[in-house]
Each structure stands twice: as C-alpha cells, then as structure tokens.
Amino acid sequence: MDPRTSAQDMMQCDLCETAVVQMHCDTCLVNLCKACVGEHFSADLSKPHKIVHFKNKNKSTLIHPRCTSHEEETCKMFCTHCDVPICTICLASDQHLGHKRARILEIRDKKRDKLVKEQTELKEKIYPNYQVIATDVQNRMSQLEKEYGDLSTAITKHGEDWHREIDKLVKKLKAEVDEMKNTQLQNLQKHLDEINKTMSDIKDEINSVDSVLESTDISSLFSVPSTLDRYTNLPRKITVSIPKFTPKKLQADQLFSLKTISLKSDEHDDSMKTTQKSLEAGSSPPVKQLLDEPETVTTIDTGYTGTFNGLYNVACLSDEEIWTRGNSNTMNLYSINQGSLLKSIRTKSGKTPGDIAVSKSGDLVYTHHWDRTVNIVKKEKIEELIRLQNWKPRGVCSTFSDDLLVTMESDDDKQSKVVRYSGSTEKQTIQFDDKGKPLYSSGLFNTYYITENRNLDICVSDSGANAVVVVNQAGKLRFGYTGHTPAPKNKPFSPRVITTDSQSHILTADCNNECVHIIDQDGQFLRYIDCGLSNPWVLCVDTNDNLFVAHGNRQVKKIKYLQ
Template sequence: MDPRTSAQDMMQCDLCETAVIQMHCDTCFVNLCKACVGEHFSADLSKPHKIVHFKNKNKSTLIHPRCTSHEEETCKIFCTHCDVPICTICLASDQHLGHKLARILEIRDKKRDKLIKEQTELKEKIYPNYQVIATDVQNRMSQLEKEYGDLSTAITKHGEDWHREIDKHVKKLKAEVDEMKNTQLQTLQNYLDGINKTMSDIKDEINSVDSVLESTDISSLFSVPSTLDRYTNLPRKITVTIPKFIPKKLQADQLFSLETISLKSDEHDDSMKTTQKSPEAVSSPPVKQLLDEPETVTTIHTGYTEAGSSPPVKHLLDKPETVTTIKIDIHFTLLPFLYYVACLSDEEIWTSGNDRTMKLYSINQGSLLKPITTKSGNDPTDIAVTKSGDLVYTDYHDRIVNIVKNEKIEEVIRLQNWRPKGICSTSSGDLLVIMESDDIKQTKVVCYSSSTEKQTIQFDDKGKPLYSFGRFNTYCITENRNLDICVSDSGANAIVVVNQTGKLRFRYTGHTPAPKNEPFNLRGITTDSQSHILTADYYNECVHIIDQDGQFLRYIHCALSRPWGLCTDTNDNLYVAQYGNRQVKKIKYLQ
C-alpha cells in the first residue's frame, strides 16, 4: 500500500512530496500543501486553477458518467464519431474501431467553454437588448397616452365651436378615440408581456446554465441543449401611429374623421392593424412583400426617342482622306430629353421633358394619346395628377402653377418673388409645391388648397433650413401614406422627410455599397401603398427603396438608363422615366 494514501495524516504533497496535504486543485486533480499552491499556479497559467481545502475534495471531484453498456465501468473516453462517452471495455471492443476518440475531459472542457460563451452572450448582449426594447415600448405607451390626450382635447375644442346639437357626435368620436387608445395600449401591453415572458425565460436559462456549470456531474453538461438560437432574433420594433383629427364644415355626422391607425414593426413593414370605426377612413391596404427580383413588365418608347435615336455603327478608316471641302452654316438643335412621369390611371401615364409638351401615353399599347403644349411655351418644370384626375404642372420661368382641364390650361397659383419647382397632389386634394426664391437663397414647401396657402415648411426646430438652395438643384416632392411629406433634394443629395406638421423626421443620404460605386445622385421620388419611399439614383442607374422610417430595404436595377422621374399606380407598379434612353419602364417589385 502506498504510505501516502494509507491515512489522511500520512498523505504528502504531490509537488514537494514531503509536506502534509492541506489543499487540492480541482482543475488538475493535484494534492498540495499550502506552500506549494503558488508554485502550482505559476506552473501553468493557461488554466483557471480551482483550489479547495483537501477535506472538500470529495465534493469537487469530477463524477465520470457510467457506461451505458457496462454499468460497473466509468467513462473517461469520448467517441466523437458516435457522440457518446465510452469505457475501457468499449474501447477494447470492435464497436468503436477506427472512430475518432478524445479524452472525456477535453470534450467536457469544450462543452463547458461553449456554455460559458453562450451564457455570456445571453447576459451581456441579448438580455440587455430585450431590456432596451421593453423600455422603448413603455416609453411609447406613455407617449401614446399623451398624444391621445391631445387628440381628445382637439376634438373637444373643435366641438365647442358648434351648436349643442353636435355634442352627441363629439362624445361619439371621443368614445371611438378611447376605444382606439385602449386597443393600441392593450396590443402594446400584450407585446410587452411577451417580451417580459421571454426575458424571464432567458433568466431561467442563465440560472439553469449556472447550476450546470457549478455541478460536478459531467453528465449534466451533455443534457443541456443549446438555446441561444431561440433568442438571437430580437423582437421587432413597434411603431405606433395615432389617427389624425380632421375638422370638416359639413353635416353634423360628417364634421370629423379619424385616420387609420396601426401598430407596425420595423421588419418588412408588418402591421398589427386595429379596428377603424370612422366611416370616411380609407381601409388599410394588404401587406405586400418585396419581390426577390423586380421585373420589367413593359417598356414605353416615348416620342422623345425619335430625335435621339442611335445612328448606325460605322468603323474608322485606316487612312482618312479628304473628299471635298464645303463651306456650311451650322445650327445646333437640342435633343429632347425625358424627365418626369405621372400616372393618370393604371392604363395611362403623362410624361414631360424639355420640349414644352406634356404627353399622355397608353401603357398597354405604348401609343401617344394626347399632347398638351404649355401655355407660355416654357418647358414644364414638374408634373402631377390631382385627386380628381387633372394634370397640373409648374412653370418655373413664369412663377405659375397651371392645371389642365378639358385640354384647356388654367392658372391656379401665381407666385411673387418665388419660383415653383416640384409639385404633387395630396390624399386630401391639396397641392404641395416646393419652390425657391428669386435670389436662389431660400427653398420651402407650401401647401395650397386651390389657390389658398395653408401651410409653409421651411425650417427645422432649431431654425435651420430644411432644404438646400442652388440654381441647378432639382427638387421632387410626394406625400406618403402616413401623411409624411417627402422631398428629394439634389443639392443636399438627400431625401428630406417631415411629418404633416412640418417637423423633421429623418434624412436619407444613400446606401453603401452603391451598385456602380458612384456618389448618391437622386432625382425623382414616389411612394406606394406600403409607405415605402422610392427615389431614382441617376449615376448608379437604380432606384432605392426605403421604409417609412428611412431604413434602406433594397435596390431596383432592371437595366435602367439614367433614371429620373418616378410614379406608382394603384397596383403598386413602378414607372421610371429614363433620361438616358428616353423610355418609360413599368416595373413590378411587390408581390
């Protein structure tokens, strides 16, 4: 019998072999005296040595798993091929012949390291992110309470301007607001409850892993499944919108209306719709996903192409020769270019360029249906179609906004000291016009009801200009479904988006890598039923798609040639006016 193991008082240190054992390294399974503990640590700094009192050795000694085939044997080898621990008897048999084997402690260390890494990610990354999202939802709920309070106040104030016979209608609308608020709050609360439940599950997972890591039973390590993938996909961020209060001087039951409300996540614009009770509100469109590969539906060859058609290909002579000399007078003719496109319907589009004419085309047949020459003979600066189906255009040089009714041109707005550029028609039938001052030092957006100015948007909350200014800048404007006002500002190379009150929401300045590695150079702008914002990138010959919060989604290529103007029809088909080849492409990009 080994005298060092005959009794505890006779056991000697494994290092010095003279002193009595007092300590034990649970990592290396080495017995030590107190004097040798430091030497043992310094001998191998790569391991996290766990030193315990020798009397606690049995509590920390690793318990090897029992062999499933030979119950009396413990397993110190691991077959990586069969993914099971095996004993020496199994090893001696032919069952694992040729298999890759490893010490079970090595496998245990790898499994332990993996669990520690996953636990660290749960603790330091995933759980804090859930906390941030939960806090954000709580803040949004508080903001929702305030905004709904403001909404109720606005309804009450407007109701006081009317006679007592509409009090009943005011109360009815307030009840609808309360119901909408409660619905949204309940939806958010349910969402928050789900997040809190997941956070609780993560805590349980962390505690469970802690227990396993502290256990001396190796088998418990192999019984712990990996749950990291279950929590790495964070909850979607919720965007809350509230209805807009719209006063109307109509019959008592038509005095007010509330817009559609929704709770939207920030991934693919998925929506959790709530009930809309207002009789005048437009129903929410179905959710459409972006196609993996947008496709060209048709190409319309406009009349601009004839003047700019390509000449036949000719090759250089080896030796150029003079045939004759003729004295001639040279006259330069500017080729017509295509700039803008506007949808009259799903079958017809208006186009405009630099030839003083706006042209109506059949989409399916690709034929010219009607040309309209500008009243002044100037080139139209921008075109749009009103809610009633009339064509409007801006005349920069004459400072006029005109409308075409029954092929007759009528003046709608005449400006003083300002010149109109971009124009669009809103969902309420108003006109949004972006204009610059005569001295080219100011740019602003003005909303008109007929010829009456309703709103001016020019500066941010700090009094700084929202839009750039410059003589050669192009500006296009559109209204999003959520009533944001979106402007493509070529001078700033940015999409500038403000809400309906004129407060800046965000600026989009492009995405990298760009398709052709050219600088972002935007032109036309449009939106669709999903509140996507689309803008033409002239140099990179593509269209950017971003969501209503300014997040880039993807590019549309479709072999575009210097894209300029954009518009969408009621089926969310995209029309691109191409400056390069003077064609309009119809593109399908939504499912």
C-alpha cells in the same frame, strides 16, 4: 443507532469506526479521521491517494459518467464519431475501432467553454437588449396615454364651441378614440407580455446553465441543449401612430374627422390595423436638423453609360439595396455597400419602362407608357396590375396605406391627372382645383413624378409648369412651389424626380441648376444641396434619411444631409 446511516449522529471514520470524520480519500472514496490517514496510505501504496478535507469532497471529485454498455465502468474517453462517452473496455473492443476518440475531460472542457460563451452572450448582450426594448415599449405606452389625453381634450374643447346637436357626435368620437387607444395599448401590452415571457425564459436558461456549470457531473453538461439561436432574433420594434383630429366647419355630421391609427412592426407585411378609416403615415419621428454642409458618403458605379443608356430612375428597396433603370428594357438591383449588381429584371414588353417604385411589401413596381400598363414584380415574375384606356401612365409611388399613386397623361397629351389605386381598383382621381382649372400642365414632353408626404399630402413635380404641385389627401390644392431665388446657376427652376423624408421635407432634383431643393411640408424653401452632379435627374431617400442622387451617367451618390 448506526452512525453511518443516522443523520442525527456525527459521521465516524470508516477505518477506526470511532473517531469523527474529518478527511476524505477521493481515490478510494472513504471517510477518515486525521489519525487514520497515515494508516490508510500505508494499507495500499499502489494507489495515488488524494486526501481532502471532508467538506470539500464533492467539490474536488469529478463524477465521470457510467458506461452504457458496461455499468460497472466509468468513462474516461469519448468517441467523437458516435458522440458518446466510452470506458476502457469499450476502448479495447471493436465497437469503436477506427473511430476518432478523445479524453472525456477535453470534450468536457470544450462543452463547458461553449456554454460559458453562450452564457456570457445571454447575460451581457441578449438579455440587456430585451430590457432596452421592454423599457422602450413601456415609454411608448406612457407617451400614448399622454397624447391620447391631449387628443380627447382637443375634441372636447372644439365640441364646446358648437351647438347641443353635436354633443352626441363628440361623445361618439371620444368613444372611438378610447377604442383606438385601448386597442393599441392591448396590442402593446401583448407585445410587452411576449417580451417579458421571453426575458423570463432567458433568465431560466441562465439559471439552468449556472447550475450545470457549477455541477461536477459531466453528464449534465452533455444534456444541456444550445438555446442561443432561439433568442438571437430580437423582438420587433413597434411603431404606433396617433390619430389626427381635424375640425371642419361644415354640416353637423362633418364637423370632425379622425385619421386612422396603425400599429406597425419593422418587418414587412406585419401591420396590425385597428380601424378601417384612412391611414395616418406614422408616429412623429425624432427631430433632425439639416447639416450645414451635406456629406457625400459613397458613390455607386452602376455601369450605365452614354446619353442613350444613362441612369434615369432609382428607388430604395432597403438601406442596403437600390433599384435602378436606364434607357433600356432592364431594371437592375445594386448593393449599396458593395456597389455590385445583385439581379436584373427585363420588362414584359421588352421596351424601356417609365418610372419605378418599391411597394410597401418590397415589390418592384414600374409604369410602361408604351402599352399603358402599371406592372409589379413578385418573386422575379412580372404581373400586370393596371391597363389604361386613352391614358398613358408616367410617375408612380407607393403610399403609407399601400395604395399606388399614378400620374398619367391623355393620349392626345392635352390632359394630365393623378389616380389612386388599391391594387387594380381606382379609388380617387385628382385633376382640377376648386375652380375647375387643371392642377397639372399638359404637353408631349412633360414629366410628372410623384410622392406622398408623411402628412399624406400628394406631391407632384410638373416639368411643364416648372413647379412642384402639392395637394392634400382629399385632392385639394395646398400650394405650388416654383423655385427660389437666387438659384445656384441663375436658371429657371426645372424639377424632375421628387421625394420626401422623415421630417416631411420635400426634395426635388433641379436639373437646370444642378442641385436639389429642400422645402418644408408647407412649401417654404429651406436650402439647396449641391450634389456635385451635372444635370441631376433622379433621387430617393432611404429609411435613415440618406439621399441618393443620380443623373444621365453611371453614378449614384449617397449623401447625408440630416444630423
């Protein structure tokens, strides 16, 4: 049996062909026994023979790529212009004349360094982030199971308090709950499967790059594409809302109601609705406590000046950008961090807008009482959404279900009301209480700012009544807030712009007492915020519960008031 071709025999020295191989010449690529090493050196003194132990021969020998133009030659250089390895014959030819060239080992080192850097980011940053998100989704699923269990228990307990004729309704509602739960779990499981698949792909990429990094084959380095950009955009964080069970002592077919559920990602326009019932605002947020001393984080100079061109509205587009409007026909978008003007939008009519708001899809919405319209700005083009007859729009806000709530007053200034719109379609009118009395005051110079709370209550600041009027989603009066004593300036409560935060707090600017009132969702006073501004008029809250307060001059203050 030939000892050099048989895997069952020990390999023998290429020189003496009798002794067992122990050494290897990397220069000549021959196997040697120890006794023949000296003879191999003396046979050709013109070469710098590199003798290594036979078991280390593959680890010490770099395998240079073969030239694609000259198959017998190996490539020691690299043409950066053509992005190909080249041999000495190519180097001497006119093919790469004038091109920038480099040693192939230098190019290999750069490529290797890049792969090592990307490998490190995949291992230490991206993959761990995926792990955290996957764990979060699993925890949410566990919490979902618990909360849906509690919900089913509450429905069953309430059903036992009624007569047999409602048993069928109870079963129906529980089936709806199970359907909602299964739908949400399926969506979350799908999201988790996608995350796990991506994590598996990342591990495969890591293992693949590990193999290449351990290989001495330079060609394999050039064949590895960069995949880092594919994974740098982390999966969206899913927010799950739980339906709210509301028992009602009414007719048998109205004993129960379920507010809807929704599964929303952090990105715009990515809401996955699981039922056609009315939307709940979202899952319960983390509990935050009020700071003992609110902190002014930054002050933004908007450039508005003077009594007649002061700052009269602000609306957060994001945590980094804020819309403003003064007493002119222009609405301006500012960078919060840089304090710089990003863009300006002129009203379609050329006259001063009323209130401004930002829709769920991030579009600017503004009212215009001069021509009785509500308008939306999409891609810097103004579209008329609503045109009223005999009524003038005042305040506007966007709801969690992407409806618009608009406060308005009659042309003769003797009536006021709130109307809900889906697009341009009127869905609901809120004007009177259970006794037929007006919920809101009326008057020529009254202001009616509006917002929706997380529990879907509708909150209006009514300057004519010096009150905050809060109704539930159905338009039933819940409470009215008329201020707290002692007031900072001992003056009457004078509410202006109103907003809410993640804790369902209701915040309204009080221009008389130069402060902001914070009350809970049931109308209980919590505290004042001294915003340090004269005659504060407008405010808004971003997604991180930072408060932005402004008044007639050019400044907008960003205030942290929650832990």
